[in-house]
Amino acid sequence: MYAWHFTEMPYPHLPPLETLSTMRVSLASKHYDPRLGADLYNRYFDEYMIADDLGLNLLLNEHHQTATCIDVAAPLSAAILARQTRKGRICILGNPIANRGDPIRIAEEMAMIDCISRGRLDVGFVRGVPYEIFAANTNPTQTVERLWEGIDLVAKAWTSTEGPFNFEGRFTHKRAINLWPRPYQTPHPAIWLTGSSDLDNIKRAAARGFVFATFLQPHAKVKWMFDGYRSAFRDTGLPGGGGTAYMPLVFTADSDAEAEAGAKELTWYLDAKSEPQYRNPPGYVTVDFNVQALKGAFSGRSEAMRKQSIEFLKDQGVLIYGKPDDVAQQIKRLYDLVGGFDHLLMMQQAGYMSHERTVKSMTLFAKEVYPQIIDLPRTKPLNIAAAE
Amino acid sequence: MTIATTDRRRIELAGIDIELALHGQGRPLLLLSSEEQLEQDLPLITDLARRHQVIVPSAPGFGRSDRPDWISNPDDIAYLYLELLDKLDLSGIAAVGFSLGGWIATEMATKSPTAFSKLALVSAYGIKFGGPYDVDIQDIWTSHPDKVTAWKWHDANKGKRDFLSMDDEALGVVARNTESFARFCWDPYMHNPKLKRRLHRIKAPTLVIWGENDGLTSPVYGKAYADLIPGARFESIAAAGHYPHVEQPDAFGKILHPFLD
Numbered sequence: 001m002y003a004w005h006f007t008e009m010p011y012p013h014l015p016p017l018e019t020l021s022t023m024r025v026s027l028a029s030k031h032y033d034p035r036l037g038a039d040l041y042n043r044y045f046d047e048y049m050i051a052d053d054l055g056l057n058l059l060l061n062e063h064h065q066t067a068t069c070i071d072v073a074a075p076l077s078a079a080i081l082a083r084q085t086r087k088g089r090i091c092i093l094g095n096p097i098a099n100r101g102d103p104i105r106i107a108e109e110m111a112m113i114d115c116i117s118r119g120r121l122d123v124g125f126v127r128g129v130p131y132e133i134f135a136a137n138t139n140p141t142q143t144v145e146r147l148w149e150g151i152d153l154v155a156k157a158w159t160s161t162e163g164p165f166n167f168e169g170r171f172t173h174k175r176a177i178n179l180w181p182r183p184y185q186t187p188h189p190a191i192w193l194t195g196s197s198d199l200d201n202i203k204r205a206a207a208r209g210f211v212f213a214t215f216l217q218p219h220a221k222v223k224w225m226f227d228g229y230r231s232a233f234r235d236t237g238l239p240g241g242g243g244t245a246y247m248p249l250v251f252t253a254d255s256d257a258e259a260e261a262g263a264k265e266l267t268w269y270l271d272a273k274s275e276p277q278y279r280n281p282p283g284y285v286t287v288d289f290n291v292q293a294l295k296g297a298f299s300g301r302s303e304a305m306r307k308q309s310i311e312f313l314k315d316q317g318v319l320i321y322g323k324p325d326d327v328a329q330q331i332k333r334l335y336d337l338v339g340g341f342d343h344l345l346m347m348q349q350a351g352y353m354s355h356e357r358t359v360k361s362m363t364l365f366a367k368e369v370y371p372q373i374i375d376l377p378r379t380k381p382l383n384i385a386a387a388e
Numbered sequence: 389m390t391i392a393t394t395d396r397r398r399i400e401l402a403g404i405d406i407e408l409a410l411h412g413q414g415r416p417l418l419l420l421s422s423e424e425q426l427e428q429d430l431p432l433i434t435d436l437a438r439r440h441q442v443i444v445p446s447a448p449g450f451g452r453s454d455r456p457d458w459i460s461n462p463d464d465i466a467y468l469y470l471e472l473l474d475k476l477d478l479s480g481i482a483a484v485g486f487s488l489g490g491w492i493a494t495e496m497a498t499k500s501p502t503a504f505s506k507l508a509l510v511s512a513y514g515i516k517f518g519g520p521y522d523v524d525i526q527d528i529w530t531s532h533p534d535k536v537t538a539w540k541w542h543d544a545n546k547g548k549r550d551f552l553s554m555d556d557e558a559l560g561v562v563a564r565n566t567e568s569f570a571r572f573c574w575d576p577y578m579h580n581p582k583l584k585r586r587l588h589r590i591k592a593p594t595l596v597i598w599g600e601n602d603g604l605t606s607p608v609y610g611k612a613y614a615d616l617i618p619g620a621r622f623e624s625i626a627a628a629g630h631y632p633h634v635e636q637p638d639a640f641g642k643i644l645h646p647f648l649d
Contacts, residue, residue, distance in 0.1 A: 134529075281529060287560055
């Protein structure tokens, strides 16, 4: 089991949330104080460096026009960590390739970071959550097609070492593609892909040997997706794959009271507000989902976990908190419930959680929890399990 | 009120399976629906069907028409509908287009100036007049749904649709229409940058009709649209928003029917 430290780099110093209609897309930037922002950036990088010293791996992401995440360029953050850390793997989860619109630039950036870090980079790709559509102005009805055209082009660019080629696809036209540098790792860094319900996409990721990652979902749904991923090997006849990754909120403490207090601070992330038009842009989900939405039965994916108690979230495996042995036990339970997984992606900081509290939690995790779970076996494709 | 004769059929255009409704008999009239296809059950169709054979196609991705990936904007749909006229052996017919349908009708008239003998455009999109910072057409996709409703309707009650009373197939059409509208009109937003420079090619007598309270595309926008079409007449309707034919059907009929006769 690989454990990863993660913060979305939130900017929590906002007016009372009940006075705001949204924290995303259209929240005026007068609410952002650059001096506080400077402190936050430096603090979050300090925490990643401490995580590296503690033996954790380092997970980054990016969002745009939102107070929930001021990391607007994950490659910049990854480049800083590539130079300032020594041990941990660095994963961007992920590059919003459908929204950025220049796959070759992403391929170059990733190759450069892979070289600076001497091969410690994993490269994730994301389709992008619904509210990202607006900042990028990407057509919401074709992000899946853009995602796959982009990923395949990046992989081709990384592995074409004999000189230039041209590409005239549906969304990208490029001539004389010829990467300098090429990636440090051969043939290229591991590729990760995220998903939250689209089984076809999950199976495509499996068929290409990508790591499949999902975030903050009830354990039954995680199992459904991981089963889909693992069974895809049976369907495609592939021998094995990248593995699976799951992100819960994680807080480790030396008392139950402190654990509950920290857990409640982490749920700030789940309470992030947005206006309805940003949650489900037209065509982002299928017609069938939108039929349910018209009946009032579906209001966007991020809504399902809002305003739930920490006990409910704990039972679902979305929020893991407690003393070290309790945290280890919850992770093992989750591991069993979802049929095993390979990467524990831990959102260990959110909202107003202080530097001291964050560092204490991640230190307890690294020293007292990680040894208890690190030897959990890597998961296997269902077809291999069936054959045994 | 019932429509006398309705022939619903499917037709293949450029390899795409398209649904088509033909109402009534008489001189052919092409009716191009708005993005919400609100026109399909209006008494207006019955009125028109008394004197016309009203031809109502569903654009790719709308209603129950297929939507292949290569159709990407109203320009493509305009070529498809010109092929429809060829297949039905029609030219020099009347056309009425509502909102997105008005934009498509305008595209057709610039590409084939002899296609239409008369052209009525109702709250049509398709043109950008202002500079990069000017909002010619309100952004329905970044605005709160309540605000969009207020822009669209003079009387919001007339725009209420009871989704809970609709079956899944009808809701599927609503969802497809919403999705396809975004597919074709997201970027450039609700306009074809080339179209403004092509409007002078329109030869058919043209009537442009607008709701005085249209908040999506103001009557000022509508008047500017009409001014770029040679000889076009502009009419506005009081106490009506983006769908004047739904909100004020009588006033709308009094303007449209004499123009077509």
